[in-house]
Amino acid sequence: MAQLEAQDMAQAVIDRMADCKDPRFKEVMSALVRHAHAFAREVQLTPDEWMAGIQFLTATGKMCDEKRQEFILLSDTLGISMLVVAIDQARGAAALKDAPPDQRPTEATVQGPFFWPGAPQLELGADIGAGNPGEPAYYYGRVTDTAGRPIGNAVMDVWSGDGEGLYDMQKGPDAGMALRAQFRTDKDGNYRFWSIKPSYYPVPDDGPVGGMLHRMGRHPNRPGHMHMMLNAPGHERLITHIFVSDSPYLDSDAVFGVRDSLVVQFADHPPGKAPDGRVMSKPFSTAKYDFKLVPSAA
Numbered sequence: 001m002a003q004l005e006a007q008d009m010a011q012a013v014i015d016r017m018a019d020c021k022d023p024r025f026k027e028v029m030s031a032l033v034r035h036a037h038a039f040a041r042e043v044q045l046t047p048d049e050w051m052a053g054i055q056f057l058t059a060t061g062k063m064c065d066e067k068r069q070e071f072i073l074l075s076d077t078l079g080i081s082m083l084v085v086a087i088d089q090a091r092g093a094a095a096l097k098d099a100p101p102d103q104r105p106t107e108a109t110v111q112g113p114f115f116w117p118g119a120p121q122l123e124l125g126a127d128i129g130a131g132n133p134g135e136p137a138y139y140y141g142r143v144t145d146t147a148g149r150p151i152g153n154a155v156m157d158v159w160s161g162d163g164e165g166l167y168d169m170q171k172g173p174d175a176g177m178a179l180r181a182q183f184r185t186d187k188d189g190n191y192r193f194w195s196i197k198p199s200y201y202p203v204p205d206d207g208p209v210g211g212m213l214h215r216m217g218r219h220p221n222r223p224g225h226m227h228m229m230l231n232a233p234g235h236e237r238l239i240t241h242i243f244v245s246d247s248p249y250l251d252s253d254a255v256f257g258v259r260d261s262l263v264v265q266f267a268d269h270p271p272g273k274a275p276d277g278r279v280m281s282k283p284f285s286t287a288k289y290d291f292k293l294v295p296s297a298a
Protein backbone atom coordinates (compact mmCIF):
# COMPACT_ATOMS: atom_id res chain seq x y z
CA MET A 1 0.00 0.00 0.00
CA ALA A 2 1.40 3.39 -1.02
CA GLN A 3 2.03 5.73 1.87
CA LEU A 4 0.37 9.15 1.50
CA GLU A 5 2.32 12.33 2.00
CA ALA A 6 0.67 15.43 3.49
CA GLN A 7 0.26 17.17 0.16
CA ASP A 8 -1.46 14.12 -1.39
CA MET A 9 -4.05 13.48 1.32
CA ALA A 10 -6.72 15.87 0.05
CA GLN A 11 -6.65 14.25 -3.40
CA ALA A 12 -6.83 10.79 -1.83
CA VAL A 13 -10.04 11.80 0.02
CA ILE A 14 -11.49 13.25 -3.18
CA ASP A 15 -10.63 10.08 -5.12
CA ARG A 16 -12.67 8.02 -2.65
CA MET A 17 -15.77 9.81 -3.95
CA ALA A 18 -15.49 8.09 -7.34
CA ASP A 19 -18.86 6.36 -6.80
CA CYS A 20 -20.67 9.48 -5.57
CA LYS A 21 -23.93 9.81 -7.54
CA ASP A 22 -24.55 13.50 -6.89
CA PRO A 23 -22.25 15.70 -9.01
CA ARG A 24 -22.98 18.95 -7.14
CA PHE A 25 -22.40 17.31 -3.74
CA LYS A 26 -19.16 15.87 -5.07
CA GLU A 27 -18.06 19.27 -6.37
CA VAL A 28 -18.83 21.00 -3.06
CA MET A 29 -17.22 18.28 -0.91
CA SER A 30 -14.12 18.12 -3.11
CA ALA A 31 -13.56 21.86 -2.78
CA LEU A 32 -14.24 21.71 0.96
CA VAL A 33 -11.66 18.95 1.44
CA ARG A 34 -9.12 20.70 -0.79
CA HIS A 35 -9.44 24.04 1.03
CA ALA A 36 -9.58 22.50 4.53
CA HIS A 37 -6.40 20.54 3.89
CA ALA A 38 -4.71 23.60 2.37
CA PHE A 39 -5.69 25.59 5.47
CA ALA A 40 -4.20 23.00 7.85
CA ARG A 41 -1.00 22.86 5.79
CA GLU A 42 -0.75 26.65 5.49
CA VAL A 43 -0.94 27.28 9.25
CA GLN A 44 0.85 24.02 10.12
CA LEU A 45 -2.03 23.22 12.46
CA THR A 46 -1.03 21.53 15.73
CA PRO A 47 -3.08 18.70 17.33
CA ASP A 48 -3.91 20.98 20.28
CA GLU A 49 -5.18 23.70 17.96
CA TRP A 50 -7.30 21.22 15.99
CA MET A 51 -8.77 19.92 19.27
CA ALA A 52 -9.50 23.51 20.39
CA GLY A 53 -11.31 24.03 17.07
CA ILE A 54 -13.38 20.88 17.57
CA GLN A 55 -14.25 21.93 21.11
CA PHE A 56 -15.28 25.36 19.84
CA LEU A 57 -17.59 23.81 17.20
CA THR A 58 -19.01 21.43 19.83
CA ALA A 59 -19.79 24.37 22.13
CA THR A 60 -21.31 26.25 19.18
CA GLY A 61 -23.65 23.31 18.50
CA LYS A 62 -24.62 22.98 22.17
CA MET A 63 -25.64 26.66 22.24
CA CYS A 64 -28.22 26.12 19.48
CA ASP A 65 -31.93 25.71 20.15
CA GLU A 66 -35.11 26.95 18.46
CA LYS A 67 -34.42 30.55 19.57
CA ARG A 68 -30.65 30.67 19.28
CA GLN A 69 -28.67 29.61 16.21
CA GLU A 70 -25.02 29.98 17.11
CA PHE A 71 -23.83 28.34 13.87
CA ILE A 72 -25.61 30.97 11.76
CA LEU A 73 -24.02 33.62 13.97
CA LEU A 74 -20.65 32.02 13.29
CA SER A 75 -21.32 32.10 9.56
CA ASP A 76 -22.53 35.74 9.86
CA THR A 77 -19.52 36.97 11.81
CA LEU A 78 -17.07 35.20 9.48
CA GLY A 79 -18.68 36.99 6.53
CA ILE A 80 -19.86 33.74 4.92
CA SER A 81 -23.60 34.49 5.19
CA MET A 82 -23.14 37.81 3.40
CA LEU A 83 -20.90 36.20 0.79
CA VAL A 84 -23.57 33.58 0.03
CA VAL A 85 -26.25 36.31 -0.18
CA ALA A 86 -24.11 38.28 -2.64
CA ILE A 87 -23.37 35.20 -4.77
CA ASP A 88 -27.06 34.33 -4.84
CA GLN A 89 -28.14 37.82 -5.82
CA ALA A 90 -25.48 38.05 -8.52
CA ARG A 91 -26.82 34.78 -9.97
CA GLY A 92 -30.46 35.97 -9.97
CA ALA A 93 -29.64 39.41 -11.34
CA ALA A 94 -26.90 38.41 -13.79
CA ALA A 95 -28.93 39.65 -16.74
CA LEU A 96 -29.25 43.07 -15.08
CA LYS A 97 -25.59 43.49 -14.16
CA ASP A 98 -24.96 46.08 -16.84
CA ALA A 99 -28.26 47.92 -16.40
CA PRO A 100 -28.16 51.67 -15.68
CA PRO A 101 -28.12 52.45 -11.93
CA ASP A 102 -31.83 53.33 -11.78
CA GLN A 103 -32.73 49.89 -13.14
CA ARG A 104 -30.57 47.82 -10.81
CA PRO A 105 -32.35 45.64 -8.29
CA THR A 106 -32.26 46.57 -4.62
CA GLU A 107 -29.32 44.87 -2.97
CA ALA A 108 -29.96 42.01 -0.59
CA THR A 109 -28.37 41.51 2.80
CA VAL A 110 -28.44 38.98 5.63
CA GLN A 111 -31.74 37.86 7.14
CA GLY A 112 -30.35 37.50 10.67
CA PRO A 113 -31.90 35.42 13.43
CA PHE A 114 -34.77 37.72 14.45
CA PHE A 115 -37.33 37.08 11.71
CA TRP A 116 -40.46 35.68 13.40
CA PRO A 117 -43.00 34.32 10.90
CA GLY A 118 -46.64 35.21 11.42
CA ALA A 119 -46.31 38.90 12.28
CA PRO A 120 -49.62 40.82 12.36
CA GLN A 121 -50.95 41.90 8.96
CA LEU A 122 -51.65 45.61 9.27
CA GLU A 123 -53.09 48.39 7.15
CA LEU A 124 -50.67 50.71 5.36
CA GLY A 125 -49.77 53.63 7.61
CA ALA A 126 -50.14 51.63 10.86
CA ASP A 127 -47.84 52.41 13.78
CA ILE A 128 -45.82 49.42 15.03
CA GLY A 129 -43.51 51.53 17.16
CA ALA A 130 -45.93 53.02 19.70
CA GLY A 131 -45.11 51.98 23.26
CA ASN A 132 -41.53 50.93 22.42
CA PRO A 133 -38.37 52.84 23.29
CA GLY A 134 -37.12 54.96 20.41
CA GLU A 135 -37.84 58.05 18.35
CA PRO A 136 -40.85 57.68 16.05
CA ALA A 137 -39.96 57.27 12.38
CA TYR A 138 -42.19 57.24 9.31
CA TYR A 139 -41.09 54.85 6.52
CA TYR A 140 -42.42 55.21 3.01
CA GLY A 141 -41.62 54.59 -0.62
CA ARG A 142 -42.52 52.41 -3.57
CA VAL A 143 -41.96 48.86 -4.70
CA THR A 144 -41.39 48.47 -8.44
CA ASP A 145 -39.73 46.01 -10.76
CA THR A 146 -36.36 46.84 -12.29
CA ALA A 147 -38.12 48.55 -15.23
CA GLY A 148 -39.91 50.88 -12.79
CA ARG A 149 -43.34 49.24 -13.10
CA PRO A 150 -45.20 49.42 -9.76
CA ILE A 151 -45.80 46.16 -7.90
CA GLY A 152 -49.16 46.30 -6.14
CA ASN A 153 -50.10 43.86 -3.39
CA ALA A 154 -46.46 42.97 -2.68
CA VAL A 155 -46.10 41.54 0.81
CA MET A 156 -43.60 43.47 2.92
CA ASP A 157 -42.48 42.02 6.22
CA VAL A 158 -40.68 44.55 8.44
CA TRP A 159 -38.92 43.96 11.74
CA SER A 160 -36.35 45.72 13.89
CA GLY A 161 -34.95 46.11 17.37
CA ASP A 162 -36.12 49.02 19.47
CA GLY A 163 -34.47 52.38 20.03
CA GLU A 164 -32.26 50.73 22.65
CA GLY A 165 -31.18 47.93 20.32
CA LEU A 166 -33.33 45.07 21.70
CA TYR A 167 -35.56 42.79 19.62
CA ASP A 168 -38.83 41.43 21.03
CA MET A 169 -37.34 37.90 20.89
CA GLN A 170 -34.59 39.00 23.28
CA LYS A 171 -37.01 40.27 25.93
CA GLY A 172 -37.62 36.94 27.67
CA PRO A 173 -39.68 33.83 26.98
CA ASP A 174 -43.06 35.51 27.58
CA ALA A 175 -42.50 38.60 25.46
CA GLY A 176 -44.91 38.83 22.54
CA MET A 177 -44.25 40.23 19.08
CA ALA A 178 -43.28 43.89 18.87
CA LEU A 179 -41.87 46.17 16.18
CA ARG A 180 -42.78 43.77 13.40
CA ALA A 181 -45.63 43.54 10.91
CA GLN A 182 -46.65 42.55 7.44
CA PHE A 183 -47.96 45.18 5.01
CA ARG A 184 -49.21 45.01 1.43
CA THR A 185 -48.33 47.68 -1.10
CA ASP A 186 -51.22 49.60 -2.67
CA LYS A 187 -52.02 49.31 -6.38
CA ASP A 188 -49.29 51.85 -7.24
CA GLY A 189 -46.67 49.94 -5.26
CA ASN A 190 -46.62 52.41 -2.34
CA TYR A 191 -45.92 51.40 1.23
CA ARG A 192 -45.90 53.43 4.44
CA PHE A 193 -45.81 52.70 8.14
CA TRP A 194 -44.66 54.13 11.45
CA SER A 195 -42.06 52.50 13.66
CA ILE A 196 -39.02 53.76 15.54
CA LYS A 197 -35.58 54.82 14.34
CA PRO A 198 -33.54 51.68 15.11
CA SER A 199 -30.39 51.88 17.18
CA TYR A 200 -27.14 50.00 16.74
CA TYR A 201 -26.90 46.83 18.84
CA PRO A 202 -24.58 43.91 19.55
CA VAL A 203 -25.22 40.51 18.00
CA PRO A 204 -25.67 37.93 20.76
CA ASP A 205 -22.15 37.72 22.19
CA ASP A 206 -22.55 35.66 25.35
CA GLY A 207 -21.65 32.36 23.63
CA PRO A 208 -18.69 30.79 21.83
CA VAL A 209 -18.98 33.20 18.88
CA GLY A 210 -18.84 36.18 21.25
CA GLY A 211 -15.70 34.63 22.76
CA MET A 212 -14.21 34.26 19.28
CA LEU A 213 -14.97 37.91 18.43
CA HIS A 214 -13.38 39.05 21.67
CA ARG A 215 -10.27 37.00 21.02
CA MET A 216 -10.09 38.38 17.48
CA GLY A 217 -10.15 41.91 18.93
CA ARG A 218 -13.51 42.64 17.26
CA HIS A 219 -16.64 44.38 18.52
CA PRO A 220 -20.03 42.64 18.13
CA ASN A 221 -22.08 45.64 16.97
CA ARG A 222 -24.35 46.17 13.99
CA PRO A 223 -25.36 49.66 12.81
CA GLY A 224 -29.05 50.63 13.23
CA HIS A 225 -31.25 49.07 10.53
CA MET A 226 -34.82 48.11 9.63
CA HIS A 227 -35.24 44.62 8.19
CA MET A 228 -37.50 44.14 5.17
CA MET A 229 -38.57 41.05 3.29
CA LEU A 230 -40.51 41.49 0.05
CA ASN A 231 -42.53 38.77 -1.63
CA ALA A 232 -44.43 39.40 -4.85
CA PRO A 233 -45.67 36.81 -7.35
CA GLY A 234 -43.51 36.75 -10.50
CA HIS A 235 -40.53 38.32 -8.71
CA GLU A 236 -37.52 37.08 -6.78
CA ARG A 237 -37.93 37.35 -3.03
CA LEU A 238 -35.84 40.18 -1.58
CA ILE A 239 -34.44 40.06 1.96
CA THR A 240 -32.69 43.27 2.89
CA HIS A 241 -32.40 46.15 5.39
CA ILE A 242 -32.29 49.88 5.24
CA PHE A 243 -29.48 51.29 7.37
CA VAL A 244 -29.60 54.54 9.35
CA SER A 245 -26.99 56.86 7.81
CA ASP A 246 -25.92 58.51 11.08
CA SER A 247 -25.56 55.26 13.01
CA PRO A 248 -22.24 54.17 14.47
CA TYR A 249 -20.65 50.98 13.09
CA LEU A 250 -21.69 51.49 9.45
CA ASP A 251 -18.04 50.93 8.56
CA SER A 252 -17.54 47.89 10.77
CA ASP A 253 -20.82 45.93 10.85
CA ALA A 254 -20.09 42.74 12.82
CA VAL A 255 -21.76 40.67 10.06
CA PHE A 256 -20.51 42.61 7.01
CA GLY A 257 -24.07 43.30 5.82
CA VAL A 258 -23.84 47.00 4.90
CA ARG A 259 -24.25 47.97 1.23
CA ASP A 260 -23.86 51.64 0.32
CA SER A 261 -27.09 51.55 -1.66
CA LEU A 262 -29.04 50.58 1.47
CA VAL A 263 -27.86 53.46 3.66
CA VAL A 264 -30.68 55.98 4.08
CA GLN A 265 -30.62 59.48 5.47
CA PHE A 266 -33.39 59.76 8.06
CA ALA A 267 -34.73 63.34 7.92
CA ASP A 268 -35.23 64.86 11.39
CA HIS A 269 -38.41 66.82 12.08
CA PRO A 270 -39.53 68.87 15.10
CA PRO A 271 -42.95 68.14 16.66
CA GLY A 272 -45.73 68.99 14.22
CA LYS A 273 -47.49 67.64 11.16
CA ALA A 274 -46.10 64.44 9.63
CA PRO A 275 -46.34 63.57 5.88
CA ASP A 276 -49.47 61.47 6.50
CA GLY A 277 -51.22 64.33 8.33
CA ARG A 278 -50.62 62.92 11.78
CA VAL A 279 -49.75 65.59 14.33
CA MET A 280 -46.69 64.54 16.34
CA SER A 281 -46.15 65.83 19.86
CA LYS A 282 -42.46 64.90 19.84
CA PRO A 283 -39.62 65.00 17.30
CA PHE A 284 -39.74 62.32 14.63
CA SER A 285 -37.87 61.28 11.52
CA THR A 286 -38.85 60.17 8.03
CA ALA A 287 -37.11 57.60 5.85
CA LYS A 288 -37.91 57.20 2.16
CA TYR A 289 -36.70 54.18 0.25
CA ASP A 290 -37.82 52.66 -3.06
CA PHE A 291 -37.34 48.95 -3.65
CA LYS A 292 -36.75 47.31 -7.02
CA LEU A 293 -37.45 43.61 -7.44
CA VAL A 294 -36.08 41.29 -10.11
CA PRO A 295 -38.70 39.58 -12.28
CA SER A 296 -38.45 35.80 -11.70
CA ALA A 297 -37.68 35.02 -15.32
CA ALA A 298 -34.64 37.36 -15.43
Ligand code: BEZ
Pocket (backbone or CB within 6 Å): 073, 076, 110, 111, 112, 113, 114, 203, 204, 222, 255
Ligand atom coordinates in the same frame (compact mmCIF):
# COMPACT_ATOMS: atom_id res chain seq x y z
C1 BEZ B 1 -29.72 41.05 12.70
O1 BEZ B 1 -29.61 41.99 11.98
O2 BEZ B 1 -30.78 40.95 13.25
C2 BEZ B 1 -28.59 40.06 12.87
C3 BEZ B 1 -27.94 39.61 11.76
C4 BEZ B 1 -26.92 38.69 11.90
C5 BEZ B 1 -26.56 38.23 13.17
C6 BEZ B 1 -27.23 38.71 14.29
C7 BEZ B 1 -28.24 39.63 14.14
Ligand code: FE
Pocket (backbone or CB within 6 Å): 112, 114, 160, 161, 225, 227
Ligand atom coordinates in the same frame (compact mmCIF):
# COMPACT_ATOMS: atom_id res chain seq x y z
FE1 FE C 1 -31.17 43.20 12.87
